[in-house]
Amino acid sequence: MTLPPVVEYNPYATEIQHNPYPCWKRLRDEAPVYYNPELDFYAITRYDDVLAAMLDPATYISGHGVTIDGADRGIGFLISTDQPEHTWYRRLLSRVFTPRRVSELEPFVRQVAAGYLDTARDKVRIDLVQEFSLRLPLDVIGELVGVPAELRGAIHDLSVRSSARDPDPATRGMASDDARSAVMELKCVYDELVADRRRHPGDDVISMLIAAEVTDDDGNTHRLSDQLITAQFLLLAAAGHETVANLIGNGAVALWWWPDQRRELARDPRLTPGAVEEMLRWDNPAPLAGRWCTRDVELHGTTIAAESRVMLVLGSANHDERRYAEPGQFDIHRELDPRPLVFGFGIHRCLGAALARLEVRVAFEELLARFPDYELDEPGIRRGPAQMLRGLMNLPAVLTP
Helix, strand or coil: CCCCCCCCCCCCCHHHHHCCHHHHHHHHHHCCEEEECCCCEEEECCHHHHHHHHCCCCCEECCCCCCCCCCCCCCCCHHHCCCCHHHHHHHHHHHHHCHHHHHHCHHHHHHHHHHHHHHHHHCCEEECHHHHHCHHHHHHHHHHHCCCHHHHHHHHHHHHHHCCECCCHHHCCCECHHHHHHHHHHHHHHHHHHHHHHHCCCCCHHHHHHHCCEECCCCCEECCCHHHHHHHHHHHHHHHHHHHHHHHHHHHHHHHHCHHHHHHHHHCHHHHHHHHHHHHHHCCCCCEEEEEECCCEEECCEEECCCEEEEEEHHHHCCCCCCCCCCCCCCCCCCCCCCCCCCCCHHHCCCCHHHHHHHHHHHHHHHHHHCCCCEECHHHCECCCCCCCCCCCECEEECCC
16 A cells, blocks of 8 residues: 655755755655655665665666656666666676776876866856866766767757756656757767767777677677667766766865865865765765666555656665764765665666766865865856756856965
8 A cells, every 4th residue: 555645756846956855854754665646656765775676676677767757768778778688788888997998097087177177277266067077077978988079068068958857747857859859969979970980990989889799698799789889978978977077066065065074185185085985975966766666566565566667766865864874964084885875786886987986086186286275156056957967057166276
């Protein structure tokens, strides 16, 4: 029997976009398995329950899409596939993010970050999102994949447009016509890139993926089609780019709210990796992970019906008082759970997690080395249109070298 809801939760609502944490706490305490009839999904919000779902990919599958509206179903994203296809697919794509390839990118990441921040030295103000955090990961992804510099600005604009959702419950949070148009335009850009590399192979990731093959457990050989390669770059443009950009912005806010910890990081950059992990826990830039329930599941007195969409609320799980004491406090010395629910877990752990951590670590090392006492202009802070990701559109800062 499903009990009536005690609190309303619409992820696209303005108040939730601004600050979901009070609502998430009520859900954890009063309705840990919540059903939204307008958007037709269940929400699981406690840490242990989210972790258990991620470790049960047979019950909570991804092939129906990982967004609330399921718009990503059938596109070919790795995160939207299930076993056994997921296994060989992941083996191929993991070659893009090998530890060696990621570590070799650090000098480039540092050079780009330093370049943007050195340019800001002559300014009194800078928008840390528009002039830094959005540009850095776009350049890194472009370098990793081999996207020409002249296309990177257009890819950024299209990826932002494609992630917007309508907050009106009457439209069920579906993508707008403009968002769908942006996805198609972005797909065309990557289609042409992949086609060009097939005609003219080079020493880049696109060419490597075109030529790569892998053998599955049954001895069958698989290669990625051009369509599947394009799909991964669509995912990188949205998830890889926006997630890192949002995390840098969210982390800058955290360090502004807790200036003592910011000064400690500036004095001892060796603490930065731990600070990045706490940033991920404190305000996760990708707080929702969608699944599809394949059978009836009884949890906390509520039945999740088979063939239902379930949203695993990672952002809530990482603020669960049952797992973390004073979860609303930002603490760069916090002892985190060894099973971090920040980039997914289990078979769908994000392949680009190491690269994202590298980018954010370098970003804050370079930022605090130059501007350890930056101030934020709070009235100018602005969030973008409703979307599943959590981040800022504008973050104006006053710089003091």
